[in-house]
Amino acid sequence: MPSLQNYHSFHLQAEAQQLETFHDVPSALSLCRQYPQHYLLGEGSNTVFIENYDGAVLLNRITGIEVSNSDTAVSLRVGAGENWHNLVTTALAQGWHGMENLALIPGAVGASPIQNIGAYGLEVADFITSVEMVELATGLTQVLNNAECQFGYRDSIFKQALLGKVIITHVNFCLPKTYSLNTRYGELKALENPTAQSIYNEVIRVRRAKLPDPDVAGNAGSFFKNPVISATAFSKLQARYPEVPHYPVADDNVKIPAAWLIDQAGYKGKQVGKVKCHITQPLVLTNLGQATGSDVVLLAREIMDTVNTRFNVALEPEVRLVGKEGLVNL
Ligand SMILES: Cc1cc2nc3c(=O)[nH]c(=O)nc-3n(C[C@H](O)[C@H](O)[C@H](O)COP(=O)(O)OP(=O)(O)OC[C@H]3O[C@@H](n4cnc5c(N)ncnc54)[C@H](O)[C@@H]3O)c2cc1C
Structure with a gap:
């Protein structure tokens, strides 16, 4: 089975049943129909294959x-x-x-x-x-x-x-x-x-100074989205943590940097198995080499649970986690 390790920037070891490339629209459509169980892939920098995928990975290479x-x-x-x-x-x-x-x-x-x-x-x-x-x-x-x-x-x-x-x-x-x-x-x-x-x-x-290079330490950029919370929820949070950084966004909501929440929760530099919360940008989880999908899931869940318990703010992954049958929720 073809390896996906070099087709996603987190570089976990995982395999697909098939790996095919399309360069034009008719072949894209025909491959999608030939393999009803498929996952479309660009450059894999927002995708983490946490285990072997039981279908075809189809690489989009339509250029021009x-x-x-x-x-x-x-x-x-x-x-x-x-x-x-x-x-x-x-x-x-x-x-x-x-x-x-x-x-x-x-x-x-x-x-x-x-x-x-x-x-x-x-x-x-x-x-x-x-x-x-x-x-x-x-x-x-x-x-x-x-x-x-x-x-x-x-x-x-x-x-x-x-x-x-x-x-x-x-x-x-x-x-x-x-x-x-x-x-x-x-x-x-x-x-x-x-x-x-x-x-x-x-x-x-x-x-280059702030973010780890995926070719040196596999990663998928920001692992979590910056949470957007209501003004009421924000007032409660700010009453407990007056220093919380925040930005007003549409509909009177407030955006909180997830990196701050993760840092305050004590996860900057923390490691589970071979996955580490990056030391200069805690929003990024990195593969120290030979990391497994379970390492990723364990650390990500731990971060989400701790942030939720401590700040009553739900973190949502920005990355797409792909398991045996396709997209997986944390
Ligand atoms: C070091 C690093 C830094 C990053 N910095 C940023 C940043 O600053 N801002 C930001 O927004 N993002 C950032 N990202 C995330 C990433 O760059 C983006 O999400 C990017 O758009 C992913 O492109 P890709 O081709 O690699 O997507 P992939 O991971 O290949 O695909 C992403 C999703 O799109 C679907 N898909 C891909 N192509 C198609 C298609 N042709 N038709 C239908 N569905 C498709 C896939 O099935 C998958 O679900 C960063 C990532 C890394 C690794």
Whole structure:
């Protein structure tokens, strides 16, 4: 059975029944139908195979970038198998600015709308005009506009109503020729006379300094989402922990950094088996080598339980855990 170890960034040892690659829409559809039990995979940086998968893993490698120019904007139609960071780098080199805050996020373009990737104050939803997909049940191509994608914080219709029902084949982006740089977040605030290039360089520098390289210590980026709680729940939390960092979000809700909760709960640097809560970024769990799926599940559950007991806040995984039969909830 083919090994999946090099096909997901956590690099756990796991196998699939089959491993197949598709480069175009007809072969994507035909493979999905040939293997009813399948898991679509881009670059595996949001997926952790915690045990052998009893089905076919189908690698999306639909490539190509089509460009059209107007007086006001550049439009890009990008194959779902293109690498995200290469797209950001290519765009910057061509003078198509805006996406530089999202540099160095691992993964394929086709996965970017699924959890609405974001960093440094921007989300991919800010640039997407539409997403092209094929419905597995009918084989029909559909195009969803930005509003129809129902983008939210690390969320979209592709993680909800359309989960497991479609193959994303292309993503359409619009980069306005007049744009404003976004330096409102973190280290970017300190940039003097920022340019798109200096933002790109700084984002890469900071990410390399803070986040473990998956090729050195397997990981899937943020393991948990930052919890969003009601204003009432937040008042209670703040009464007990006045120092709790927080950000107001839509509908009077409040976002709390999961890293702070995990750190306060005493998990920074903590290890279960061969999985460790990263020392400089406790939101990231890392594979110290030879880690197992049970190590991952044990540590993740322990963190969730402790944070819940101590702060009455429920953590939700950002990563997709895949077991024998498919997606697994913690
Ligand atoms: C070191 C590191 C840092 C990270 N930093 C960030 C960050 O700053 N911000 C952020 O938002 N994310 C971040 N991530 C998470 C990750 O980069 C994103 O979730 C990315 O979009 C995953 O892309 P992928 O191709 O690797 O997805 P995969 O793991 O291959 O797939 C993700 C999900 O999408 C489904 N899928 C994939 N392709 C298709 C398709 N064509 N059609 C239908 N379904 C599909 C899969 O079945 C799976 O459920 C980070 C990850 C790592 C390892």
